[in-house]
Amino acid sequence: MNKIAVSFFWFRRDLRLEDNIGLFYALESKYPVIPLFVFDDSILDSLPKNDARVGFIHESLAGINQELKAIGSSFLIKKGATAAVWNSLIQEYNIQGVFFNKDYEPYAMKRDQEICELLVNENIVPFSYKDQVIFEEKEITKADGLPYTIYTPFKNKWLEKYNSVGTVREYLTADKFSSFYKSAFAFPSLNEIGFVENSIKVKPYTLDSISKYQEIRDFPAVDGTSYLSPHLRFGTISVRKMVNWAAKTNAVFLSELIWREFFMQILFNFPRELTHNFKSAYDGIKWRNNEEDFKRWCSGTTGYPMVDAGMRQLNETGYMHNRVRMVVASFLCKHLLIQWQWGEAYFAEKLLDYEMASNVGNWQWAAGTGCDAAPYFRVFNPEIQLKKFDEKGIYIRKWIPEFNLGYGQPMVEHAFARDRAIATYKAGILK
Numbered sequence: 341m342n343k344i345a346v347s348f349f350w351f352r353r354d355l356r357l358e359d360n361i362g363l364f365y366a367l368e369s370k371y372p373v374i375p376l377f378v379f380d381d382s383i384l385d386s387l388p389k390n391d392a393r394v395g396f397i398h399e400s401l402a403g404i405n406q407e408l409k410a411i412g413s414s415f416l417i418k419k420g421a422t423a424a425v426w427n428s429l430i431q432e433y434n435i436q437g438v439f440f441n442k443d444y445e446p447y448a449m450k451r452d453q454e455i456c457e458l459l460v461n462e463n464i465v466p467f468s469y470k471d472q473v474i475f476e477e478k479e480i481t482k483a484d485g486l487p488y489t490i491y492t493p494f495k496n497k498w499l500e501k502y503n504s505v506g507t508v509r510e511y512l513t514a515d516k517f518s519s520f521y522k523s524a525f526a527f528p529s530l531n532e533i534g535f536v537e538n539s540i541k542v543k544p545y546t547l548d549s550i551s552k553y554q555e556i557r558d559f560p561a562v563d564g565t566s567y568l569s570p571h572l573r574f575g576t577i578s579v580r581k582m583v584n585w586a587a588k589t590n591a592v593f594l595s596e597l598i599w600r601e602f603f604m605q606i607l608f609n610f611p612r613e614l615t616h617n618f619k620s621a622y623d624g625i626k627w628r629n630n631e632e633d634f635k636r637w638c639s640g641t642t643g644y645p646m647v648d649a650g651m652r653q654l655n656e657t658g659y660m661h662n663r664v665r666m667v668v669a670s671f672l673c674k675h676l677l678i679q680w681q682w683g684e685a686y687f688a689e690k691l692l693d694y695e696m697a698s699n700v701g702n703w704q705w706a707a708g709t710g711c712d713a714a715p716y717f718r719v720f721n722p723e724i725q726l727k728k729f730d731e732k733g734i735y736i737r738k739w740i741p742e743f744n745l746g747y748g749q750p751m752v753e754h755a756f757a758r759d760r761a762i763a764t765y766k767a768g769i770l771k
């Protein structure tokens with residue numbers, strides 16, 4: 341039997357049809373394009389059955405599928421071990437090319453290398469593209485070619501390079517949709533993938549307040565940020581579009597998008613930081629790692645309203661305001677002397693916008709162990725943070741309904757914890 345000659349576009353962290361580079365080039369290839377998504381067992385097996393991020397992926401794919409159906413095409417959704425899925429697709433189709441956008445996380449890079457080898461062995465050409473970032477891997481380096489480990493010079497070089505281009509090109513695909521393969525593949529329900537709905541949902545992003553971003557972004561009671569993070573994480577919005585918009589609109593907001601790329605190139609160039617202190621001089625710190633203390637932190641019952649409100653916001657919504665993330669992370673590492681990896685893992689489990697590079701980078705920043713980190717002797721005072729950023733207690737009352745009735749005793753006194761943290765860090769930092 342003659343197999344149909346097709347190309348594949350393999351969606352992963354780029355769940356959109358619009359301004360998607362790999363998809364653009366797939367649609368330009370001369371073969372009909374099958375849009376594919378694989379629910380990868382080796383990722384899904386470790387997640388709870390009601391993981392809200394899987395729900396978001398499913399919902400985003402369903403939205404794209406509607407668009408595809410309107411043009412006589414449909415998503416091919418598979419579930420299983422990625423290599424097994426590709427082996428069976430190779431049997432079924434005459435594959436002329438496989439297009440995808442690069443992913444820079446260690447697991448994804450290893451998986452992609454294995455799949456590329458598998459394809460090449462079958463004489464199928466894989467085509468990969470930079471889509472998730474403006475500048476990737478080693479595109480922004482110091483004069484000696486080494487990666488930057490300090491944010492400000494990285495940002496300056498990033499801006500210099502971006503400004504030399506003007507705006508980055510956006511890859512419009514709409515006029516190429518006739519190149520999608522005509523099909524009516526069955527679209528599985530969430531249950532058929534082995535998951536169930538969660539009441540926690542990703543919010544739509546908003547750019548309404550960005551003109552005042554620098555004035556309001558630090559106040560957790562105000563809706564002053566964009567809520568872009570899960571959309572950038574799963575690619576439901578194009579980073580090129582956002583950066584081009586931010587460059588014309590607000591420099592402070594743009595610099596936050598550059599932080600994202602800074603941490604991505606750090607993880608790419610220094611993958612050891614995923615599990616180890618970036619600064620190995622900090623390896624001698626004697627963490628207390630008290631499990632009961634950790635439980636109180638996780639459940640938002642430390643007695644510090646700002647910490648508790650933040651943890652409850654996270655547990656109830658899968659989101660926490662950035663200012664509060666900084667406070668709870670500092671509290672865990674410094675007040676409680678629990679190593680950053682515990683907090684990082686808890687955030688990874690709960691955050692809708694969990695993104696490995698940003699999470700590890702920011703946790704190491706808070707712990708003081710990171711490449712361009714908060715100094716070890718800077719210990720946020722959660723009470724002062726509350727006075728500065730939630731003076732009227734609007735945020736804390738939202739997440740701690742019992743707050744008015746008189747709030748519990750702090751689990752550890754601030755001045756004591758601060759002195760203990762500084763002494764422990766000092767003793768542990770190898771000279």
Ligand SMILES: Cc1cc2nc3c(=O)[nH]c(=O)nc-3n(C[C@H](O)[C@H](O)[C@H](O)COP(=O)(O)OP(=O)(O)OC[C@H]3O[C@@H](n4cnc5c(N)ncnc54)[C@H](O)[C@@H]3O)c2cc1C
Pocket residue numbers: 557565566567568569570572573596597599600603660661662663665666669687691693694695696698699700702703706
């Ligand atoms: C301990 C800790 C852990 C974090 N973990 C994550 C994570 O897993 N995933 C994640 O996307 N962000 C993480 N952040 C960064 C930041 O808190 C979130 O990106 C931000 O709160 C998301 O809300 P927003 O989209 O409304 O942000 P906005 O203020 O509107 O910022 C716009 C975008 O800029 C980027 N950005 C902003 N701040 C940072 C930052 N400090 N580092 C990297 N990128 C940034 C994000 O892509 C964000 O969506 C973490 C911060 C801390 C302190």
